[in-house]
Amino acid sequence: MVEHLSRRRIVKFMRNSALVGGFVVLALVGAACSSSNEPAPLEGLAAGIYDGECAADGGQSITIYSGRTESLIAPVLEAFTCSTGIKTAVRWADSAQLAQLLAEEGERSPADVYLSKSPGPVGFLEARGLLGEIDPTVLDLVTEDNRSKEARWVGFAGRKRVAVYNVDAVAEDELPDSVFDLTNEVWKGRVALPATNGSFLDWFTVFRDQYGTDVASDWLDDMVDNEAKYYANNRAIVEAAGRGEVDLGLVNHYYNYQEAAALGEDHRAQNHDLDDDDIGSLLIITVGSIVKSSENISESNEFLSYLLSEPVQRYFTDETFEYPLAAGVQPAPPLTPLTALEIGSVDFDALGGGFEETSRIIDESGIANQ
């Protein structure tokens, strides 16, 4: 009986295994066949940044850890490689997780350049002494406001804090001028905050720096008392405002343009600029830095300066709806002109240290628990 049963089983099991095993083989063959890309003339968005002949491959290469997503920055990298002959290898991930990875790797890190979506994670690495000095010629490409006093980071594009609102739920004359208006009774239960998101933490740290910790944490407590709603991130708030789940939210300007570009007329949310001198109009910059253990310092500097070159800055404002920071490039519509609060008046180098306290205040406000 055993023999009889097992023989049938073997056949069946072998057949099934062959089926799935076939997949393994196919996968391996597929992996083996994916050959390296031949250098080709640039196309699409990258060609808009650099349309000259590609430089010969000089055998140089830099490794980039990028918290900026590939959809936005890949054309820039293509253009960079074509125009300089320096290859790039990129690990794409969340800015904060990459900062953790760099901290774990320490001196053994394979990374040369770190790009972060917001200054906070860079502050974290700076505080641990893991960032190298950037060349002064690169730093000088931006105003003092957008670079580190210690030469550890340089801003290359900006996202402005705005109020996103649902056009059916908020009348135009009702729109606030300042984040301090939002603690008012009329906004009870209507406002959303991405309270644990990286850019919000940075914003709140600057808020504390500008107004003092007491004012900032009182504001947050008042918002909680006013039944402000907590959301995981900017994108979730913009999406919820589009549906009418919340009336208004404090977010980065960028996401609503992207949602509107994707959804067109169906999207019922718009950006509203708070007063220019209000903390709610802060520009949050995306920053680049060089990892201290890097052995490709000059190539890394070349890359950072390329990010600040005129065609790339123009690409940022034209194609990714971000604020340019260098080369005299002006923000293109639909971006509103940038007269907002200058970051430079804020000690961003202190952000790393201020981060801990910010995180504690936000924890204690209880906003994340609803």
Added chain:
Amino acid sequence: MTSPTTRRASRTLVLASAVLALLFAFPAMYLVWRSFTTEADPFALLASRRTLEPLWRTLRLAFAVSVAASIMGSGLAWLTVRTDLRFGRFWRALLPIPLVFPTFIGAAAFIRTLNPGGLLNGLLDRVGWHDVPELRGFFGAWLVLTLFTYPYVFLPVAARLQRLPGSLEESARMLGDSSAQTFRRIVVPQIRSAIAAGTLLVFLYVISDFGAVQLMRYDTITRAIETNYLARPAVAFALSLVLLALAVVVVAAERQIGRGSIETPSARADRIVRYPLGRWGAPSLCIVAVVGALGVGAPLVSLGDWAADGLLRTARNGRPLALDRSQVTSAAWNTLESSVLAAFVAVAAVLPIAFLVARYRSRVGGISRGTVLATFALPGILIALSMRFFTLRAGLGADFLLDSKAVLIFAYVVRFGSLAMGITLVAVRAVPDRFHDVAATLGAHRFRRMRTVDLPLMAPSLFAALGLVLLSTMKELPISLILAPIGYHTLTTRIFGSFEDAFVAEAGIMAVVLVAMSAALSWLLVLRGADRR
């Protein structure tokens, strides 16, 4: 009946288990080391209200989801395997699919479909339901996590029911038991360990989940861990240790409960009893359809809508998609390759431990099993960082291992080996001892016995184990981001990249591809693999 005997295990088996357990313990060792070096103080944290409240919320949620998912998972398994439910095979391929939604986008899509102003609203409005409640907080997190985790119970229980001999049930019926009595007295004891194993996974998953609870705005201990990584690393490590301790307690408790459960040897599939549902047919079909519609349909509606918008947009010469076909196909290949490899390696890795635990009385076996299981409660990012930690300290091997596919697969196996553990154990226990003894008496060598006796009988459960690991690996995010060789994109990492910056059309297209792929694999493994007569 097979219970651990007093036979001594071979030294090779014990050694193999010990080595495997050590490998699986990497993340825990890293965590302890880091907690020590960053002067984290888990005891002080445990005494603080700020920790206790989220911890309490985590526990409440984990219990509620475990109860719901175990009832749902085993009920659905029973309906689709052991009754004449219509379209049974279709449902069995469909029902495991919620496993494959990465929570960061799955939960977001779920919200976008069902919440006020969402895609379903027009429809509900027309049927006269105007005030749709907003899904959030405890209830929202409970609902979405139950829908995303019941497959952890469904798959092992369905696999077990597949091989449960009908003879006992027939005897019970002949001796006058009603259907309900038969179910309670005969079937439940047989599937109890499969339910317990699955429920344990649900519990461990829920305490480690971050994406769903955050999107539902329910503040658990993982949120505190996540937001403290950069701000206060010591706090994050200490809280993770608390999570690990909790997992160890739960795993130990489950082992106590699992003791003494009855395991009847597997039988041939063609002898299973199918019960006619009769007048319960229509309501049962309704229930299964509602679960399918909520768990698979609701997220898919939003993802499909995003994808369709994007495709229409390019058709009308609007803004082009930031995505080309070769990127999608190469990411799909990579996803398939890494998840298939991870699934096979994971099952192979837990098999020796399962044999040791099931067939012999061995302390090493128990500890190994516990290590594999408890690791499931650790956040993926910690596992990724621990792998990096050990890779960089591998001396001469560091250059070879850094950014290699081997480390990536290894990390997946450590992350998801737990999914294969319980179900493989159920499989091993279900192989009758006398089959071995007969085969041994006939002079069959150990490996031949394994091939001809054990593996075929364990097949349905092993395929279910493969399926669990496979579908989970396909959606894995933090490990893929941190450890994949540079330039090696999977569908999930691409979805993350697009979704993060609100390229929802691109994210939607790739998510639909991911679901289609998982549906094909689920059909292949769960149905063809386990079900062929």
